[in-house]
Amino acid sequence: MNTIQARVACRIEIHGTVQGVGFRPFVYRLGRGLGVDGSVRNDDGLVVVEAAGPPETIATLAARLRTDAPARARVSELRIRELDGGAPAPGAGFTVEPSVRRGPAGHGPELRRTPPDLATCEACLAELFDPGDRRYRYAFVNCTDCGPRATIIDALPYDRARTTMDAFAMCADCAAEYADPADRRFHAEPIACPVCGPRLAWHIPGQDAARGEEDACGEDALRAAETCIRGGGIVALKGLGGYQLVCDATDEAAVGRLRARKHRPAKPLAVMVGSLAAARHLARVDDAEAAPLTSVARPVVLVEARPGRGLASAVAPGAPRLGLFLPYSPLHHLLLADLDRPLVVTSGNLSAEPIAIDDADARRRLAGLADGFLTHDRPIRSRYDDSVTHVVAGRASVVRRARGYAPEPIDLPVPAPEPLLAVGGQLKHTFTVARGGTAVTGPHTGDLEQQATMEAFTANLAHLCRVVGAEPHVVAHDLHPGYLSTQYAATLPVHRRIGVQHHHAHVASCAAEHGVTGPFIGVAYDGLGLGDDGTLWGGEVFVADLATYRRVARFGRAPLPGGAAAVRRPVRMALGYLFGGEGLDERTRATALRLARPLLRRLPPREVSTVRRMVERGVNCPVASSAGRLFDAAAALLDLRDDATYEGEAAVALEAAAGPGGAAPELPWRLVARDGMLVYDATRTLLALLEGRRDGVDVAVLAARFHATVAAVTIAVCSRVAARHGLRTVCLSGGVMQNRLLAEALLGGLSAAGLEPLINERVPVNDGGISYGQAAVAAARLRRG
Structure with missing residues (x-):
């Protein structure tokens, strides 16, 4: 008793x-x-x-x-x-006990949470390479500590019946492990073995996919793929979250063919290596960079390359850093071990398309890119590209948030009082669903410029909403009416729509992930976003909290001759500053044009005269206060890039030219007061670049001094704003902050000035973080009523 x-x-x-x-x-x-x-x-x-x-x-x-x-x-x-x-x-x-599912609403005001895919653990690796183990060289080995999660889940609760593994009935041995409390595969839902699990298959383009023809399967399929890669071929590999294109990273011809077929002339390609030691052979990898590289997320990590280590020069031409990552699936481990060489592993798509996940779609879209297909029969439920990170001032910062990180939840410092969806921007697109104090940001989709990308976005959104139990009542969107995400938001059956200014979303994303609700100083250095005044912004300083903001400083404006054409051709941006930059009087313009004669002489005369007339007449020349476009102009003035084959290419070249950093003297600059704001007049800075070119100053020196100047301007502006408004916290965001040289100069300089600088870490500083920022703003506004 x-x-x-x-x-x-x-x-x-x-x-x-x-x-x-x-x-x-x-x-x-x-x-x-x-x-x-x-x-x-x-x-x-x-x-x-x-x-x-x-x-x-x-x-x-x-x-x-x-x-x-x-x-x-x-x-x-x-x-x-x-x-x-x-x-x-x-x-x-x-x-x-058996699991319980409670329908779409779940447990009321909470989002269900599901983990991202997990890199292969050491115990499974030991089995993979143990000739005495029954899973020896089995490309789908996993346990409760590793393997696919987000890419195979149909719904929660997480049971095999609600994953794409439901099609594979467990054999007696796997069933015994699954039921054994002493086994590490006890209730491991993706459990499989060569007897009962998925299997590899090798296809050559041109075979009749509808008849399911295979040239080889299992170990023979793997060997065929490896033979193809050794011979300089390109293999379309079905990975965890989508197809990838793989070739020998040391083979100049193979990498060149991949670039030509993929229509990717210059953007760096990621390289997978077998170990941390192999990564350190190719690049300078410090302990801070080794941490994400070896983490369970296994992202691509941007690191400083060591020249002359055998990689094809076409892997990352002109880029300041090399993207390296380690194998994260058993199949990758087998390829790296057998081939014993670094491999280019890049998204299975044409440039600007979403990665392929469906087998038939992959056969259709990648047939002209790949010499063979190494595939398998486990369906991919949700599209997840590889994540990308770099280390800024000793801390890892996500550049692209996808496999390994998404859909891990992120806290919202101001809880959303009702379920909401933030649809993000146009480029580097993501979306975020939020309820209460939890936000779940979906994986990187790409640029919303094609119907296929929009379809990928809506499919991922529907799937994630079903998994996490989100039924949005509110949608947050960008102010730009031309963004496809904004247009999509207008079609949703919700009771409220909240427009969020692009750069407020940027700085709010930084503040929210660090738990800051405001007020704070927000520095948004970006490409382009629609501002409240109808002009394009991109070099802005705010006094803000999560719900509101006031613009207190900006970069000087310049016209974009031809609009989007000036983004694709940075030299047009340079002409825009020369012919019509804000604060450029006739005397200064004459000086600038005299100094710019070498630039003007190397350009087609017709283009120069046409752009000049466009600027003078204001025809198709929207003006922008954009830091990103100023970097483009500087790169063109220094003869680094006239054209850009991918977003930010000119700025990447400018950072690469500047070298690893260190103290560099500033170029001339000035701040002026206009319309109650501080304005950085870049005229003197650009003139100094032209004078330096005339005097034969090394381009590397000028590029480094340009970075030092932008940092000095920003620190001066933030110091003045901080003194005037009694603030210390500075939130740095926007695509320009991907420039590590600039970001580290700002973090160090602002700290030395007595301020507290923060930068995005868990969501990207680029437009991949916009949706999380929109969600934080919308939640704060809803709370304020």
Whole structure:
């Protein structure tokens, strides 16, 4: 009787990322080890424990659910209450119960959480290369600690029946491992082996895909693909989140063919290597860069290349850094081990298209790019490209957030009072769904310029909303009416639409991920975004909080001759500044044109005269206060790039020319007051570049001094704004902040000036972070009513 009186029975709800990370097996072992009676189950997006035992044992159970949780789990909250009835009987033991699904609404005002795909763990790697193991060289080996998650899930709760593995019935051996609490594959939903799991297949373009013809399968398929790569061929490989194009990164001809077929003349290509040691052979990789490189996310990491280490020169021509990453799937590990050379591994698409995930679609779209297809029969449920990061001032910062990071939730500092969707911008597109204090940003889609990309966006959105249980009542969107995302927002059946200025979304994304609600100083250096005054912005300083902002400083304006044509051809931007830059009087213009004669002489005379007339007459010449366009103009004036084959190419060349950084003297610059704002008049800076070219100053010196000047201007502006408004926090964002040389100069200089600078880390500074910023702004505005 005393024993029964000493027992307590409770229900524990564990909220957070607790499915797909081995949480049920962990709780089962914990409950059995503590001797409590009860059960554990997936309940919609939660894990629910019902347990009975002595009070001190139940308290220990609750505490260890947090402290001892699996490494990939993220426990956000425990909710504990007494069981009203149905308490587990003494001696009943502890069990894993069937999952419960509660429909679209789930558990009320919370988003379900699902983990990203997890890189192959060391235990599975050991099996992969152990000739005595039954999964030896099996390209789909995984366990509760690794393998596909977000790319195979149909819905939560996370059970095999709601994944693309449902088509593969477990063999007796796998079923025994799945049911064995002592096995690391206990309730590992993607469990598979050569007997019962997915299998590789090799196809050569031109075969009849409808008849399912295969040239080889299993190990023979892998060998055929490797033979193709060794011979200089290009293989379309079906990865975790989509198809990839793979070739020998040391083969100049192969890389050249890949570029020609992919229509990607200059944008750097990512290189996969087999180990950290191999990465350090090709590049200077410090400990801060090694951390994301070897993390379970396995992103591409931008690092400083070591010249002359055998890579084809066409891998990253003219780029300041090389994108390296390590294998994250068993198939990649096998390829790297067998071929023993670095491989170009890039998205399976033509430039500007979404990556292919459907087999038939891949055969159609990639037939002209690949010499062979290494595929398999496990469907990809959701499109996830590879993530990209770099290290800024010792901290990893995401450049492209996709596989390995998305759809991991990010906190919202001001909770959304009702479910909302933020549809993002136009370039480097992402979307974000939010409810309460949680935001889930979808994976990188690409640029919304084609119907195929829009279809990829809407498909990913529908899938993620279903998985996380989001039914948006509010949509946040950019102010630009021409963005396809804005037009899409107008079609949604929601009760409220919230327009968010592009650069306010940028700085809000930085503030929100760091938990800042305001007020703060926001520095948004970007390409182009529509401003409140109808002009194009891109070099802006705000006094802001998450709900509101006031523009207090900007870059001087210049016309964009031909609009988008000036973005594609940076030398037109240089002409725009020469012919019509803000603050350029007739005397200064004459000086600038005299200094610019070498530039004008090397351009087609007709183009120069046409652009001059366009600027003078204001025909198709929208004006922009854009930092990105100023970098373009500087690159063209220094003869680094006249044309851009991808967004930001001229700025990348300018950063590369400037070298690794260090102290450089500023060029002349000035701040002027206009319309109640501080304005950076770049005229003197650009004239100094032209004077330097006339005097034979090395381009590298001028490029470094240009970066130092923009940093000095920004620090001066922020110091004045901080003094005037009593602020210390500075949030840095926008695509220009991808320039590591500039970002590190700002972080160091602003700190030295007594300010507290922050920069995006978990979401990109570029337009890939816009949707999260829109969600943060919309949530704050909804809270304010």
